[in-house]
Amino acid sequence: MSESERPRGLLSAADRAYLRGDADLGSTQAERNARARIRDRVEHALLDFEVLLDGLGARDRELVFEKRLGERDGTESFDALVSAMAFLYAGVQDTDLAFDTVLSEGVNLAEAANDRAARVTFERTYHALDADTLLRELRAGESLSLTELAFLHASDDVNREELTRLLDDEDDFDDGRIQSKVTEF
Structure with missing residues (x-):
């Protein structure tokens, strides 16, 4: 469709x-x-x-997430869930609420249905997206997030052939789908 x-x-x-x-x-x-x-x-x-x-009962929720999303292409389902989380994260940032509190309460609200609570730790470390730094990390064998890969892919400062060669060693790279929907630069 x-x-x-x-x-x-x-x-x-x-x-x-x-x-x-x-x-x-x-x-x-x-x-x-x-x-x-x-x-x-x-x-x-x-x-x-x-x-x-x-x-909405657990069975209905499972049918949406397990069956319907499960039947879609894996990248489509992943992109949809990542985008939903990104939208909610950005939205919470627009309020006076703390994201880690909202996240913790949300996880615990969901876990309460299973008669349990969870201790949620959320750590956020910011760093500027810089093509040279990211390429150095990639050359050193470090893994990059999809957003970082999207940044490199969109950067005019990065040689496409080198990026493809570096990522050819990685199993988690698909040249046609680098989260351009999630992150546009």
Whole structure:
């Protein structure tokens, strides 16, 4: 099923086309209206997660994640889940809430259904994305995150042949799919 044939989820096919830059709405007002509709749907979808957590049974959730996502191409499922986490992470950063608290409470809320609690540790270390540093790490045999690989792939300072050669030794590199959907530089 192509992206344009996919049924409406949080976004309609027209919303997806607009946000990807594949559709022009024709006027500034139409664009404002579309963005307002999308913001409203995102807000209400987030509020619906409490209803889903409480009302959608474990079997239904398993059918979505295990069966439906499991039947999709592995990269498509992975990208969808990574993008959902990235969107929620970025959204929490836009609030006055601490992400590690939200993450810990979310994990514990899910674990409570199994009559258990969890101790969640979350560590975040920031570093600037720099092509020279990342290439040095790759040459030294260190593994890079998909975001770091995407940065290298998009960088004009990186020789594609060298990058392909360096990553040929890695089993987790697919030249056609370097998280360009998740991270655009």
